[in-house]
Amino acid sequence: MEAILDVETEYKQKPRFKFSLVDASFLLFVVILIVFGIYSTVAWMRDSGRLPLSQFVLEGNLEYVHNSDVQSALSRIQPFGTFMTQDVTQLQHAVEDLPWVASAAIRKQWPNTIKVFVIEHQPAAIWNGTALLNDSGQIFNADPGYLHEKDQDIVKLYGPEAKSEDVLRTWRELKPQFEGLGLEITSVVLNDRLAWQIILDNGIRLELGKDALNERIKRFVDLYRHMNEKVQQISYIDLRYDTGAAVGWLSDEHRHRE
Known part of the structure; x- marks a missing residue:
């Protein structure tokens, strides 16, 4: 005997998805929660009172570049960012503007330190x-x-x-x-x-x-x-x-x- 598939009957038997007011409210709540979380995280990252870059370490075989020179160069960056927001390239350019600096490499060290490695010009x-x-x-x-x-x-x-x-x-x-x-x-x-x-x-x-x-x-x-x-x-x-x-x-x- 041949089996006859009743397509119409099976279709009628499948449960249909119903998007209720409760579902919509829950979805809206989730979206609001995500947006609030992102906003709070960004605000926390930008808060100068949290994770401030308050220390720096100067490294390199140096004769003419001193801590005070680097500190002065970095202090001219306004506004100064936090550990999360401060652009390292901006720090590098500020240090490389010093007359005796041939090149500088900058990295941030958790939670509040800037490490500055400097190569000096050699006077010829x-x-x-x-x-x-x-x-x-x-x-x-x-x-x-x-x-x-x-x-x-x-x-x-x-x-x-x-x-x-x-x-x-x-x-x-x-x-x-x-x-x-x-x-x-x-x-x-x-x-x-x-x-x-x-x-x-x-x-x-x-x-x-x-x-x-x-x-x-x-x-x-x-x-x-x-x-x-x-x-x-x-x-x-x-x-x-x-x-x-x-x-x-x-x-x-x-x-x-x-």
Whole structure:
């Protein structure tokens, strides 16, 4: 025998879902409860009296950046958030604005601490008398007057702002050639016309011009080796010629004052 399925009968037997006023009220209550919970949580997170960031720890191999510098930088952030709400990137930017800070990494430590790890600029040269260059030739606006004793004898470099890396690189390339003569470069100048000038630790000024820099330095080295005691009488040497050089001598009066 074939079984006949009574579709209409089975359909009538299925219970139908009825959405009553009680169900609607309960659903509304749940929604209100969720919204209130979210609002309360956000308000709690934003409450400056709860989980305030009240301490910081400064870390790193530091010589020029001090706790007071970092504290002052962070205090300028207004309004200051809580542990939950304060943006770490904002803290990082505030610390990296300090003159001696090359980079900073910030993290929050539960429940109220900011950990600040700082890498300092390493001073390679004094730049234009008022700023400093780091090892990469980047300018940072720290005051050269506050250099520690071990850094006070670093070379003085001068030039257009966009040429800081070139000037530092040129000094590094030329330095060994002068050391071979027992001389130190105290200053390198690249003027607005992009002509080079070098001042040595014995007071001699070299005028080198814009072109054939290495060839002119070699010419100076050869000349200097043949001058013997006369070098003490030299004021400047002008090497801006295709061959040879013009030597300026200290006057008798100047030598007496010296």
